[in-house]
Amino acid sequence: MDALCLQEVDSSDLPETLGPLHLADTTKDNRLGLAIYYRTSRFTAVDTKSFALKKSVHDRVLAPAHERLIGTRVVDNETKHELVIGSFHAAPLTASNSLRRKQIHAAHAELLTMGSGLMTLMVGDFNYPFFTKNLDAHMKNSGYALSLSNRRTYTRYKVFKGHFDFATSLGLDIESVETLPRGKSDHLPILVSAEYGGDY
Template sequence: MKVISYNLRKNRASGELIALSERYDPDLLCLQECDTRELPEEVGLLHLADSTVRNRLGLAIYYRKDRFTSEHTKTFALKKSLHDRLLTPAHERLIGTRLTDLVASRELIVASFHAAPLTAMNSLRRNQIRTAHEELHELGPGLPTLMVGDYNYPMFKGRLGDTVNKSGYDLTLSDTSTYTRYKFFSGHFDLATSIGLTIENVETLPIGSSDHLPILVTSSYGDEPHNQTDIPASLAESERSPGDDAV
């Protein structure tokens, strides 16, 4: 299963979506910072499952209708940062879709997530991520789940890895940096967290007109044979930094 996640930077990269779909042939497409008023029903072979409605620049999920049936989609409000309350309101930071995989004859959850901006504390983002995982569990208890998106968490990922692992999830980085706007904050902003799935590869795709680079997540169900590349499923040890617990 191939999933592309892309932060469009205030919808600036929306014109790239058809080319991405044609080149990489994803099964699903998860967007952040898309203009929800102008979303097309189709992007290549992908069909719009749903999008957030309370944020103009919001989240959306597309899926292949020849591979999946969309059973239910739900949007979620998470704990707000000061930025959300005062500057650029963001009411919904998570959208999840419960799908039936027609090839594998099983259900799963796929979600697009956008954490609070860098002006917020890492502790608030960890709270958002933990709550997001809990909400997705309610959407599909016990189902394999993949949550991709802009986690806005470039530093101290060891603490994040611990938090994610405690909830039963794995945290996986892409092969190279995914953010380019600020030299100091360049790093892996766009991540994948998963449960019940084996992440075989997370590839950073070529840069477009967004300050984020899209990522391509390739996964299989956890009980299927797979060929996993040499990437860390848990970052609790691989990216722990001194003073990590203080952030």
């Protein structure tokens, strides 16, 4: 594993290292924190930033997540490719799909500010289990690829089963997105395998 994107974590309780992975940074103001780890033998981190996105009513009332995106710009130590990795957490199901699409587009725009023209991989909890074909069309129109995993990532409640967690990418060839066995979270983790695109 070369990078690890986390959502809904206690940022104050995360270790600096997880085996070969080093903590790039975490969000600071969230009850539901975000974090990115990267493998130092593979990448060098250049910059990490957190971003606030358009708020839902849920955010305004309960304030679970001020910052819904954290991004890290890295350089591949061997190939010298540059890449921006994002950990993303969209508004919950109480918000509309329209708001979540706006958050996704805004997140992509924020990651582009970290390096215009760079390859981008954004992974996380999109809270978008319904009408994903519509979201896929929106992503294609903006130049991004949407990649769902091979199995559902949330199965705790009958009504809300589906793909909640997936990846969007720019300039990368996504080889697979695999749903892994359940851990302590109510979401199943996903493993994204990707290669650099030929145009980069």
